Amino acid sequence: MDKSIIISKINDFLIDEFEVESEDIQLEANLKDTLELDSLDYVDLVVSVESNFNVKLDAEDFVSVITLKDFYDLIDQKMN
Amino acid sequence: MSRVVISGMGIYSCIGENLEEVKKSLYDGKSGIIYDDERKEFGYRSCLTGMVKDPNLKKLLSRRDRISMGQESKFAYLATIEALKNANIDDQFLHDNEVGILYGNDSTAQSIVQSVDKIRDKKDTNLVGSGAVFQSLNCSVTMNLATLFKLKGINLTVSAACASGSHSVGLGFHLIKSGLQDCIICGGAQEINKLAMASFDGLGVFSVNQDDPTKASRPFDKNRDGLVPSGGAATIILESYESAIKRGANIIGEVVGYGFSSNGDHISTPNVDGPAIAMNKALKQANILPDQIDYVNAHATSTPVGDQNEAKAIYNVFGKSFPYVSSTKSMTGHECWMAGASEIIYSVLMMNNSFIAPNINLEETDEDSAKLNLVKQTLNKNIDVFLSNSFGFGGTNSAIIVKKFE
Numbered sequence: 001m002d003k004s005i006i007i008s009k010i011n012d013f014l015i016d017e018f019e020v021e022s023e024d025i026q027l028e029a030n031l032k033d034t035l036e037l038d039s040l041d042y043v044d045l046v047v048s049v050e051s052n053f054n055v056k057l058d059a060e061d062f063v064s065v066i067t068l069k070d071f072y073d074l075i076d077q078k079m080n
Numbered sequence: 081m082s083r084v085v086i087s088g089m090g091i092y093s094c095i096g097e098n099l100e101e102v103k104k105s106l107y108d109g110k111s112g113i114i115y116d117d118e119r120k121e122f123g124y125r126s127c128l129t130g131m132v133k134d135p136n137l138k139k140l141l142s143r144r145d146r147i148s149m150g151q152e153s154k155f156a157y158l159a160t161i162e163a164l165k166n167a168n169i170d171d172q173f174l175h176d177n178e179v180g181i182l183y184g185n186d187s188t189a190q191s192i193v194q195s196v197d198k199i200r201d202k203k204d205t206n207l208v209g210s211g212a213v214f215q216s217l218n219c220s221v222t223m224n225l226a227t228l229f230k231l232k233g234i235n236l237t238v239s240a241a242c243a244s245g246s247h248s249v250g251l252g253f254h255l256i257k258s259g260l261q262d263c264i265i266c267g268g269a270q271e272i273n274k275l276a277m278a279s280f281d282g283l284g285v286f287s288v289n290q291d292d293p294t295k296a297s298r299p300f301d302k303n304r305d306g307l308v309p310s311g312g313a314a315t316i317i318l319e320s321y322e323s324a325i326k327r328g329a330n331i332i333g334e335v336v337g338y339g340f341s342s343n344g345d346h347i348s349t350p351n352v353d354g355p356a357i358a359m360n361k362a363l364k365q366a367n368i369l370p371d372q373i374d375y376v377n378a379h380a381t382s383t384p385v386g387d388q389n390e391a392k393a394i395y396n397v398f399g400k401s402f403p404y405v406s407s408t409k410s411m412t413g414h415e416c417w418m419a420g421a422s423e424i425i426y427s428v429l430m431m432n433n434s435f436i437a438p439n440i441n442l443e444e445t446d447e448d449s450a451k452l453n454l455v456k457q458t459l460n461k462n463i464d465v466f467l468s469n470s471f472g473f474g475g476t477n478s479a480i481i482v483k484k485f486e
Contacts, residue, residue: 017143018143019142019143036144038144040144040210041144041210043206043209043210044147044209044210044211046206046207047206047207047208047209050202050207051207056204056206056207
């Protein structure tokens with residue numbers, strides 16, 4: 001899958017399901033702060049990724065994810 | 081021992097989404113029963129039900145808050161928002177005081193079925209989402225409301241089938257009376273969906289009088305053929321007299337008696353003695369005589385045996401004093417886990433507005449109901465004290481007595 005499509009799909013579910021304001025979606029934005037994630041929200045992030053990309057993430061996958069860019073890269077890496 | 085008063089109420093029901101709407105429906109004798117097409121295809125014997133809108137709380141709550149709430153919690157949230165406003169209790173009061181919650185609920189069927197279906201489909205529990213467990217536990221309502229309103233007192237769900245809401249008020253009454261709590265959010269919630277009521281429908285006890293849904297629930301009528309399920313939520317703020325006076329609350333009633341009993345008998349068929357014991361215990365606790373009760377809000381669900389046995393029990397307890405009796409389930413259907421709380425609210429609305437709502441669809445009494453002073457048309461009448469009955473599967477009985485505040 002083309003990375004631009006991956007980014008677009010991620011942004012769509014961040015806006016629709018996680019109710020992130022579109023202007024807050026920036027490459028260098030901190031994922032945890034932008035989404036106001038607590039430990040439970042990571043469970044829902046795993047669900048959204050699976051339903052959008054058919055990719056199953058584990059808790060360890062998030063260890064190196066700090067920014068939204070890291071998150072896009074992670075999915076891109078899993079997909080391609 | 082503290083006096084226990086009602087300082088706020090809120091309601092989300094099939095006859096109105098707030099106190100004002102419900103008061104009008106009660107006075108007008110308006111039914112909230114509809115025919116639900118979805119149930120036919122699902123395999124229901126009866127497609128009749130009370131219906132409320134599934135609330136959209138997007139503007140009121142964050143995603144994180146909403147994701148843990150099933151239908152019954154959403155109903156309860158709306159009823160509780162109205163009740164707290166009605167009681168003039170704000171976030172600061174909830175922060176500064178040990179306010180508790182005792183809420184009746186006895187199912188989260190839709191949430192359980194939907195989450196298990198997801199796991200079956202994905203074969204991975206990780207993919208069910210973070211809200212599923214909080215939606216599925218039976219204490220989902222108290223879990224959610226205690227978190228949303230940041231409550232710091234008793235935090236407990238009361239599960240007693242169709243008497244859940246009533247027992248929640250009774251237990252709240254005792255905790256406040258004994259001085260253990262000063263303010264408790266009581267109530268009852270009942271989900272409305274085809275997944276929740278299917279097994280109940282399977283017992284064949286729902287009315288199949290489907291030609292005119294508004295005529296189907298007919299408690300005490302000779303031609304009744306079963307109950308009509310319903311739901312929503314009802315919240316009652318109980319408070320110690322001292323706490324209510326201290327903050328200048330508008331006191332709208334006083335709970336003076338709670339009687340309870342267990343039939344020790346059949347799992348679904350109610351008897352006469354159990355309910356009579358509960359009513360007598362409530363009278364004894366309230367220290368009042370049967371002839372001081374002006375109105376009895378009957379449990380009567382419109383089933384042949386249930387109404388007949390309750391009519392006998394009411395007659396045995398009250399006999400010649402002949403209080404007015406009606407079943408508001410004739411309009412609302414059977415609000416099950418919510419009913420005990422909602423029917424206290426319906427009765428308080430009547431008491432504080434000097435009328436008795438009609439037992440609609442009562443056209444012909446039978447041998448037992450003929451001995452009661454049943455209200456067929458709206459009566460403009462003063463009520464000083466009422467008793468509200470609630471009974472449930474397993475033979476659990478609860479009777480609450482409320483009097484006008486003086």
